[in-house]
Amino acid sequence: MLTDLKVKVGPQFYQYHIGAIDFVPNLLDEYNAQNVLLVHGTVSWEKAKTKLNFLQDDRYNFTYHQYTGECSYYGADLIVEIAEQAEVDFIIGVGGGKLTDLVGYAAHILNINFGVIPTLASNCAPWTPLSVMYKENGEAEGKTEHFLRQAAFLITDPQLVINSPVDYFIAGLADTLAKWYESDAILQQDHLKAEPFLQIAGYTSKLCKDAITQYSAKAIQDMKKQELSAEFIRLSEIIFSVAGLVGGLGDKYARNAAAHAMHDAMSKYIPESHDFLHGEKVAYGIFYQLAIENKWDQIDRLLPFYQELNLPMSLHQMNIYPKDEAVIEHIVQFIDSKEKVHLVPIIITKELLRDSIYQLEDYIKGKG
CATH class of the missing domain: 3.40.50.1970 (Rossmann fold)
Structure with a gap:
């Protein structure tokens, strides 16, 4: 308990x-x-x-x-x-x-x-x-x-x-998608599987992921046409309400992990990242967390979705890769200092956090 x-x-x-x-x-x-x-x-x-x-x-x-x-x-x-x-x-x-x-x-x-x-x-x-x-x-x-x-x-x-910028909606879809990728590995640990509120949080995060990957393209097109479709209403409600239930029910075990830690680090140490929306930086952070977990197959499965929504996949693609390598060290130190990152059930070291940044850049470059 x-x-x-x-x-x-x-x-x-x-x-x-x-x-x-x-x-x-x-x-x-x-x-x-x-x-x-x-x-x-x-x-x-x-x-x-x-x-x-x-x-x-x-x-x-x-x-x-x-x-x-x-x-x-x-x-x-x-x-x-x-x-x-x-x-x-x-x-x-x-x-x-x-x-x-x-x-x-x-x-x-x-x-x-x-x-x-x-x-x-x-x-x-x-x-x-x-x-x-x-x-x-x-x-x-x-x-x-x-x-x-x-x-x-x-x-x-x-x-x-619906009468708001489409870019913000797309960023919201990415931010909500992170609920699943940040919480799933944490919640699958044996000592957490019997916790009822965490179970509900896990079910809710999967609901978010499934709806977003299935209906996003239709909802975005409907928003551009200013059509209040069932898909747009469903996904907008998931973004600002249902997604909030994940962290509300699961607390630190289901709120966020490395994807949001990377967002916070970018926002703190890369001034050029301010040109990107919260959810856009989190989208890159999802790939970063998957790199940390060595889940390159999941990155591959997400690539078509990212390309369809034009979501960021690497720092080089965003054109904000730091010229000074010391910035990478600051980012690594910052991410390592966050408890939520160490909830992921693998051994988190500064070397892993640093190498994952470089590996992801090379991996995405290879996909280009």
């Missing part, structure tokens, strides 16, 4: 369908909210405003704040200051993953409730009670803030989500 498993399933309330956002006042009433801080972005905010009919409800006092674009400690401090001045008793975040991460962390600091209205499907940030922290210049802090407070609600509308 595990004594370190923390199950944090997800938001207290969830809805995703046309018109779902109109239910928000019911949740605000449930939490006795009156003074509401609404944190938003820029482009997505202009698209979202037409769906937020509750903003006209005079039962609530709204304060508005446009965030800086990063989930940073500075950005959280700004929200805390505004919320305290306006005597806010509830926060709503409207936007993408970094914004919902920021709102969750700020609400944790303030000890007040919050809800999120995602405007795109690019990762499971709206679902999860954790925040990946960045500096204001986009560099990763190299740390994640975990907290126990979960969102009071996650509500959004597929008509809003």
Whole structure:
């Protein structure tokens, strides 16, 4: 029996369908909210405003704040200051993953409730009670803030989500695909097989993988045509909700491993990687983890899918391979320092982590 498993399933309330956002006042009433801080972005905010009919409800006092674009400690401090001045008793975040991460962390600091209205499907940030922290210049802090407070609600509308950049959706598919490749080897260990929550996490990660590999091409084409097909709705829901259940049920054993550690290392030590989306860097990270595990056959099976979605497969392909080899050493040191990497059931050494970077570059070059 595990004594370190923390199950944090997800938001207290969830809805995703046309018109779902109109239910928000019911949740605000449930939490006795009156003074509401609404944190938003820029482009997505202009698209979202037409769906937020509750903003006209005079039962609530709204304060508005446009965030800086990063989930940073500075950005959280700004929200805390505004919320305290306006005597806010509830926060709503409207936007993408970094914004919902920021709102969750700020609400944790303030000890007040919050809800999120995602405007795109690019990762499971709206679902999860954790925040990946960045500096204001986009560099990763190299740390994640975990907290126990979960969102009071996650509500959004597929008509809003489909009206977002396709690249973010594709990145979200890759980020969600990683749930399976990062957790499967860990969860297959004998001492974890009898843990019921971990079993459910494993089933959920496989559901994500199977749906993504089967329906992605159709969903992407439908999004480009702005057609709300069953495939698009299914996969967008899997990205920002079902994928969050994997880590929520499985905690550190099913949240992430080497693929996300590589993402974090790239974001910290390769400034040029900031031009790539979170899920795009994680896509490369999946191949990196498979290289660590010596699962080259699985890379081969994924290659057609990656090529179809134009996902990154190597640092050279991304044109961000470090000119200074010392950067590789920094990346290796960083990845080795992460507990989640050492949960993978093989002997992880700095030599293996370093060699896997070089081997993957050569392997992908050979496939070209």
